[in-house]
Amino acid sequence: MTPRTIQQLFDLSGKTALVTGGSRGLGLQMAHALGEAGAKVLVSSRKAADLEESVASLKAAGIDASFIAADCAAEADIHRLADESLAKLGKVDILVNNAGAAWGSPAEDHPVEAWDKVMNLNVRGYFLLSQRLAKKDMIARKSGRIINVASIAGLGGNPVEMTTIAYNTSKGAVINFTRALAAEWGKYNITVNAICPGFFPSKMTVGTLKLLGEEKLKAGAPLKRLGDDEDLKGLTLLYASDAGKHITGQWLAVDGGVSVVTGG
Numbered sequence: 001m002t003p004r005t006i007q008q009l010f011d012l013s014g015k016t017a018l019v020t021g022g023s024r025g026l027g028l029q030m031a032h033a034l035g036e037a038g039a040k041v042l043v044s045s046r047k048a049a050d051l052e053e054s055v056a057s058l059k060a061a062g063i064d065a066s067f068i069a070a071d072c073a074a075e076a077d078i079h080r081l082a083d084e085s086l087a088k089l090g091k092v093d094i095l096v097n098n099a100g101a102a103w104g105s106p107a108e109d110h111p112v113e114a115w116d117k118v119m120n121l122n123v124r125g126y127f128l129l130s131q132r133l134a135k136k137d138m139i140a141r142k143s144g145r146i147i148n149v150a151s152i153a154g155l156g157g158n159p160v161e162m163t164t165i166a167y168n169t170s171k172g173a174v175i176n177f178t179r180a181l182a183a184e185w186g187k188y189n190i191t192v193n194a195i196c197p198g199f200f201p202s203k204m205t206v207g208t209l210k211l212l213g214e215e216k217l218k219a220g221a222p223l224k225r226l227g228d229d230e231d232l233k234g235l236t237l238l239y240a241s242d243a244g245k246h247i248t249g250q251w252l253a254v255d256g257g258v259s260v261v262t263g264g
Contacts, residue, residue: 009243013038016089017240020072020081020129021099023050025202026149026232028057030096033233034240035063039094042085043067072099072125073117082132091141092133094240097126098149102167102204115166122170126177134190144190146181147239150174150251152198152259161211171196175251182249191248193239198255200227222257 017034021027022043035041035058043054044067051067058065066088070081085092101121103114130146138144154171158164175194182192199205199217209217209226218224231254238244253259 004242006243010237010241011038012094012237012241015039015093015240016042016091017094017096018042018044018081018085018089018092018133019096019098020044020125021149022067022096023047023054025204026197026200027096027098028054029229029232030098030147030236031058031065032061032063033236034094034096035065036061036233037237037241039240040064040089041066042089044070044072044081044085045099046071072129073101073121075128078125078128079132082129082136086133086137091137093143094145094147095130095133096147096149096236096240097129099125100149100170100204102164104163104207105165106163107165110163110165118166118170119173122167123173123177126174130181130192134185134188138190139185139188142189144185144188145240145244146190146192147236148174148178148192148194150178150194150196152196152253152255152262155196155253155259156262159212162208178251179249186248191239191245193244193247193249194251195232195235195239196251196253196255196259197232198227198253198258200231217258220258220261221255222260225256227254227256 017039019027019031022031023045031041031043048069055065055067068084070077101118151171153168154175178192178194
């Protein structure tokens with residue numbers, strides 16, 4: 001076989017992608033990366049109005065994009081999302097599990113209902129959607145790329161000011177879920193990898209950035225900055241494309257080096 005060029009290896013023309021939590025923030029950034037590389041993109045979140053705006057931004061960039069509103073904490077909605085995605089796209093080559101929730105509360109007072117909410121969306125939802133798409137599509141085709149969004153919060157503890165035990169636990173679970181699933185599904189030519197973002201300005205992190213201090217967080221990072229609207233694009237494309245076809249069961253922090261100095 002003649003080795004392909006680097007442009008050919010990263011090209012996603014003819015591929016399809018489903019991105020959960022794709023209406024804003026990191027999910028929308030990843031959707032743009034996949035679409036800009038040539039993939040047909042479908043984004044999902046709970047609110048149709050938000051999804052309409054995200055699809056408009058994707059289409060304005062010349063991307064073939066559509067959406068399905070669904071709650072990735074509800075099993076019936078997850079199954080509907082998988083089935084409708086296959087009906088709409090014909091296949092799902094790339095799944096980005098990104099929908100997530102956080103909750104701040106001291107561990108001793110953390111409501112069990114909030115614990116369940118975070119774990120259901122951040123872990124159970126990833127499992128159910130991956131399982132459904134694999135059984136109905138990827139395994140039969142012996143082809144698939146699954147990208148799980150974890151966090152550097154899953155690599156260790158927290159600054160003492162933070163009280164997000166359910167979130168940290170869920171993201172640690174996502175990392176090992178990624179490794180275990182990669183080991184099982186490698187025989188089907190399905191790769192499973194994780195991205196561990198550090199601090200990125202977003203709707204979800206507004207409170208955290210205020211609590212910890214944005215300038216303090218920048219000062220504590222080796223690169224002296226937070227993540228921006230481009231910083232997840234490269235790794236997303238590597239995991240999703242043939243450039244990363246021999247990478248599975250791995251996680252990589254995209255955090256400006258924060259996990260290096262904190263020992264994550």
